[in-house]
Amino acid sequence: MQQFFDLELGNLSQKNDYAMQLQESMIDFSKDPERVKQMMTFEDKLEDVRYADSVKRLKSTIVMLKDLGISNENIRSRMHQEYSDVLSDEEIDEYLAVLDK
Structure with a gap:
């Protein structure tokens, strides 16, 4: 080792x-270009899984905050404050759509 x-x-x-x-x-x-391509494809798929898992956790957190009685407006405001550096406003609003259900 x-x-x-x-x-x-x-x-x-x-x-x-x-x-x-x-x-x-x-x-x-x-x-070996084929092996490098396979590795890159694997890394892309792994990133997709990580992204989907992150989105699922984020949506669950939003629902949990709503269940705790925090107003939709406060959740929206805080999400834009916390995630505006990594997500666009449109992406944040897409995740916040769970509040409207």
């Missing part, structure tokens, strides 16, 4: 066979 951490830190040694093999495998992997 230490050899792996050494590789991650860039502490390569010619005596470290495991790290050298791993580095060679990484170089070979990066030279």
